[in-house]
Amino acid sequence: MSQTIAGVPTDRLTAFAAREAQRYARSRPKSAKALADGAGTFLNDVPMHWMRDWPMPHLPLVAKAKGARITDIDGYGIDDFCLGDTGSMFGHSPKPVADAIRKQARNGLTYMLPTQSALEAGRLLTDCFGAFRWQIATTATDANRFAVRVARAVTGRPKVLVFNGCYHGTLDDTMVELAQGRTVNRPGLVGQVQDLSLGAVVCEFNDLAGVEAALAKGDVAAILTEPVMTNSCMVLPDPGFHDGLRALTQRYGTLLIMDETHTLSTGLGGYTRTHGLSPDMFVVGKCVAGGMPTAVWGMTEPVAARFATYDAARPAGHSGMGTTLSANPMQFACLVATLSKVMTEDAYAHMDKGAGRLAAALQASILSHGAPWHVVRVGARVEFICAPGPLRNGAEAATAHQPQVEAAMHTALLNRGCLIAPFHNMMLVSPATRPRQIDRLGLAFDEILSELFA
CATH class of the missing domain: 3.40.640.10 (Type I PLP-dependent aspartate aminotransferase-like (Major domain))
Incomplete structure (x- = not known):
């Protein structure tokens, strides 16, 4: 019987993560070249040390951001659910x-x-x-x-x-x-x-x-x-x-x-x-x-x-x-x-409705694939957790954290045009986030789970 991590067979997860990393690296040659040419002036090639913790083979370089979308220098438009890890929770440049x-x-x-x-x-x-x-x-x-x-x-x-x-x-x-x-x-x-x-x-x-x-x-x-x-x-x-x-x-x-x-x-x-x-x-x-x-x-x-x-x-x-x-x-x-x-009542009503839509889609996918995971939401903030829940304290949260699975998920979601927070599986819905962006993330998540839990 094969070993599993968060319910995913280890060999399947390893192959999936390698393929998604290769797909990402092939798709962003401009960012890779720019970093190779210019990042050496920074300690460890990044302007802030925690940027090394993103799981992709290399960072994308952002060209612009507006509302709930980021565009990188390779020309990819990305639905942004990270939103600067809450710093841009109300959208980029309101x-x-x-x-x-x-x-x-x-x-x-x-x-x-x-x-x-x-x-x-x-x-x-x-x-x-x-x-x-x-x-x-x-x-x-x-x-x-x-x-x-x-x-x-x-x-x-x-x-x-x-x-x-x-x-x-x-x-x-x-x-x-x-x-x-x-x-x-x-x-x-x-x-x-x-x-x-x-x-x-x-x-x-x-x-x-x-x-x-x-x-x-x-x-x-x-x-x-x-x-x-x-x-x-x-x-x-x-x-x-x-x-x-x-x-x-x-x-x-x-x-x-x-x-x-x-x-x-x-x-x-x-x-x-x-x-x-x-x-x-x-x-x-x-x-x-x-x-x-x-x-x-x-x-x-x-x-x-x-x-x-x-x-x-x-x-x-x-x-x-x-x-x-x-x-x-x-x-x-x-x-x-x-x-x-x-920061208005109308903005929060939009955010809450969208986050509810996202949480429901993620939870439905988890249930349909029999994944031993769960979803948590606090208003506009949604997280999928790669372990059963609910969690009650920090010790349980530390045990539930599954870096190998999460890293593969993050890269795979970005390959499908969706960015979530790098250090945990956090997603935010902003006043600028549109229903079709939420649905794209839900579909991407389901596509990934279809493979991991096939």
Whole structure:
């Protein structure tokens, strides 16, 4: 009996992956030549190290992107369901954002002073996400870092609690995992010299008993969590989990920080507004300004008052928060355009309907071919997972991850004109995504499963 990976015979998967890789390499000679001629100036031939993690034989070079389509220099038009791994969740270059960029570019790019657009952005952020006292950053990593600093300052406690397998950008404090019940540094961290468990503790998602045991020690300043675990095999919260977290944090004097950088897909105002959550601090980045590098973070009025007391008493000196190019006028122009004209109820209704259509097509294909896989959706965000489900925590998500199968799927889908996220099987439906694009992805997925599960 032949061995299988995620239900696919290993020999069949190997042959399929090799054939799809050869097909891709033959089809994009211009990209291959351009990379061979010009990429050597970059470390490992890529401008950002994680670009090496795409599974294709070589990267395509993008010529242009508009709406939910990318065109590469070899002339291929690609239905884009990756959308910059959420950075372009509302489509590439939404017209209101592109117009705002052109207008602001004539008036300066950065000057360390606010504009009227900054005031308007603050009002719109509150209207959309709730009554938080806002600050602006450039990446969600920075926003999370600053939020954790404030939490430690106002509580006087050293630790942040995160969930096993979590994703909060490249914040050092979150680069930990659970190993045999202990919090340890994640393996593979570059240049890591500190024991991160001194400032962090890890629990499993959906484990309220584990969370309470950690909080009862009295040294946790904040829980930093996504409403839904992403950037792994997606894990949904159990019914009552978020209510339980809120109750526990209030009981033990711990702050609750909600990172919605990926779950903004849920609906207008993110998962927090859609499901009526009440965090002490709120973080969102990536697509909040329509693709312009921007993140926002905010705190409730009570937390802001506590921080004001702390701030007034601390010694003079650098706060350790803030970067020079953050809160620049281009960010505010794009925030206003996105929040007022792009991130709308109508846009989310289109996205939700399309994502439902996509999830149904993928699930139908999985069932028809008897694949031991499942589909998960959070609003406009859809993932197929190459294992049975549902998953409940990070340990189960790590086991469900099947890199060999996923890599073959990604390349095969791109050969059929569909791009999905490279690090996991994530797909987004944007306001610009059309039903025929969704149907093409569904047909491509079914064609691939027809071969893998023949």
